[in-house]
Amino acid sequence: MIRRVASSFEEWRDAARGLIARRVAPEFVEWLSKPEDGDLFSAIPDEEAGTTPARDANRGRTPDGVRPLSGGEGAPAMAGGGEPPATLRLPRQLMELLDSAACFSAPDRWAFLYKVVWRWQLGEHDVISPADPDGARLHGMVKAVHREEHDMHAYVRFRERKEEDGAPRFVAWFEPTHEVLPQVARHFARRMGNVTWMIATPDKAVLWDGERLHEAPSLMRSAADIDDAGEALWLTYYRSIFNPARLNADLLRSHIPSRFWKNLPEGAIVPVMVSAAANGERRTGQTGTVGRRGGATTIPIAAERAQPKREHPTTLDQCRRCDLWENATQAVPGVGPKRARIMLVGEQPGDQEDLQGLPFVGPAGAVLEKAMAQAGMERDSIYLTNAVKHFKWELRGKRRLHKTPAQKEITACHLWLEEELERVRPDVVVALGSTALKSVLQDGAVTMKSVMGAPVQHDGRWVVTVYHPSYVLRAPDEATRQQAYEVIVEGLRQALRLSNG
Ligand code: URA
Numbered sequence: 001m002i003r004r005v006a007s008s009f010e011e012w013r014d015a016a017r018g019l020i021a022r023r024v025a026p027e028f029v030e031w032l033s034k035p036e037d038g039d040l041f042s043a044i045p046d047e048e049a050g051t052t053p054a055r056d057a058n059r060g061r062t063p064d065g066v067r068p069l070s071g072g073e074g075a076p077a078m079a080g081g082g083e084p085p086a087t088l089r090l091p092r093q094l095m096e097l098l099d100s101a102a103c104f105s106a107p108d109r110w111a112f113l114y115k116v117v118w119r120w121q122l123g124e125h126d127v128i129s130p131a132d133p134d135g136a137r138l139h140g141m142v143k144a145v146h147r148e149e150h151d152m153h154a155y156v157r158f159r160e161r162k163e164e165d166g167a168p169r170f171v172a173w174f175e176p177t178h179e180v181l182p183q184v185a186r187h188f189a190r191r192m193g194n195v196t197w198m199i200a201t202p203d204k205a206v207l208w209d210g211e212r213l214h215e216a217p218s219l220m221r222s223a224a225d226i227d228d229a230g231e232a233l234w235l236t237y238y239r240s241i242f243n244p245a246r247l248n249a250d251l252l253r254s255h256i257p258s259r260f261w262k263n264l265p266e267g268a269i270v271p272v273m274v275s276a277a278a279n280g281e282r283r284t285g286q287t288g289t290v291g292r293r294g295g296a297t298t299i300p301i302a303a304e305r306a307q308p309k310r311e312h313p314t315t316l317d318q319c320r321r322c323d324l325w326e327n328a329t330q331a332v333p334g335v336g337p338k339r340a341r342i343m344l345v346g347e348q349p350g351d352q353e354d355l356q357g358l359p360f361v362g363p364a365g366a367v368l369e370k371a372m373a374q375a376g377m378e379r380d381s382i383y384l385t386n387a388v389k390h391f392k393w394e395l396r397g398k399r400r401l402h403k404t405p406a407q408k409e410i411t412a413c414h415l416w417l418e419e420e421l422e423r424v425r426p427d428v429v430v431a432l433g434s435t436a437l438k439s440v441l442q443d444g445a446v447t448m449k450s451v452m453g454a455p456v457q458h459d460g461r462w463v464v465t466v467y468h469p470s471y472v473l474r475a476p477d478e479a480t481r482q483q484a485y486e487v488i489v490e491g492l493r494q495a496l497r498l499s500n501g
Contacts, residue, residue: 003029013098204216332357387410410435433470464495466488
């Protein structure tokens with residue numbers, strides 16, 4: 001058995017080259033990992049401009065105090081069939097895979113990498129295919145290492161210290177699963193200019209003195225060893241950028257794996273903020289009041305769905321003519337061409353419309369769209385709006401269920417419909433349901449029955465009345481559903497005829 005010691009990719013590569021030259025099969029090699037030694041903060045040679053690749057720190061270093069243990073150097077060479085070439089020639093792609101996989105923490109990693117190389121030398125080029133068991137392991141290792149690098153870029157938190165004692169100004173603690181500290185150090189060296197910093201991990205530390213990277217054994221055992229100065233500042237910063245309205249706790253958790261949380265300064269406050277947001281604070285971003293109303297009024301919607309489409313509040317958003325704004329995400333204005341011959345008026349935004357800031361984008365909208373298509377109405381040529389612009393709802397279980405607006409709310413919101421009618425100047429208005437009809441005719445007592453099927457003139461334009469599309473969805477049986485749907489389609493056809501006449 002031949003023993004080889006490697007503590008870095010470069011050492012392993014040199015050893016592997018020698019073994020291949022002698023055609024030593026993997027089963028005759030025992031690989032040992034050299035425990036980290038060296039002086040405190042041994043300088044790492046420069047490589048890239050302005051930065052020093054810490055991973056290559058061990059390149060060319062003699063493994064001080066640790067000599068390769070030579071068990072039968074004249075050991076048996078070949079195992080298995082075939083005679084591999086004595087010169088190690090690997091394609092770049094394989095070298096890169098090996099280089100990355102070498103950072104994977106596994107006791108047998110050097111032996112495994114040598115097996116890969118050996119198989120490659122034997123002509124088994126499938127060894128780098130993910131379909132090959134060894135290839136699959138190799139790719140899995142590389143993937144895990146890249147993920148760890150990414151996580152470390154994202155979750156290393158530098159804490160500021162006093163620099164007076166010659167210590168680095170910023171210090172971070174991290175517990176990487178794989179040996180990615182050198183690459184990560186290069187990443188930060190490129191980004192942090194000449195301020196001094198140190199990243200400590202349980203077994204190694206890397207120091208940037210403003211010009212060069214140095215590697216050292218870690219003198220720290222946990223994040224608690226780092227001076228806490230600057231922590232309060234960081235927490236204040238984090239709190240201030242934390243927007244509950246945008247919080248998606250699941251996403252946050254999936255992005256910040258829990259193993260990192262204990263070492264993140266904000267880890268202590270994130271769970272508090274998440275639960276506060278889940279209890280309504282996400283809404284305070286829009287309305288200010290829902291979050292303060294406890295108990296059953298908690299809004300159970302995922303926050304990422306609560307993103308208003310509009311970046312800036314409109315005058316309509318600022319409407320306080322009735323109380324409905326308090327519990328709505330946003331006001332939902334009408335949409336459509338500047339001038340449209342036909343305006344369809346619904347009741348009020350539903351759950352989907354409230355979240356998206358657009359009318360008729362939910363299930364009722366789907367029914368309406370189908371009916372419009374069947375009537376030969378092009379949606380793009382129609383102005384679509386609602387009598388009431390804020391979503392009125394009540395909580396049932398985890399759902400926000402539509403609640404019919406009261407007459408005082410219809411009256412308060414009429415101003416906005418009036419403004420749209422004046423601006424768009426349609427020839428025909430289709431009132432979808434009772435609330436719309438009351439608003440359009442400005443008559444709180446009017447009934448659907450009295451006007452349905454017979455267009456009426458109002459304020460110099462035609463008003464056609466049909467069922468609201470959600471009535472089709474709620475109809476108790478198929479016959480009623482079909483009948484209600486036909487009424488809508490026929491009403492829309494009628495509106496088209498009137499607009500052309
Ligand atoms: N119902 C309406 O009346 N309007 C909408 O925008 C959606 C559902």
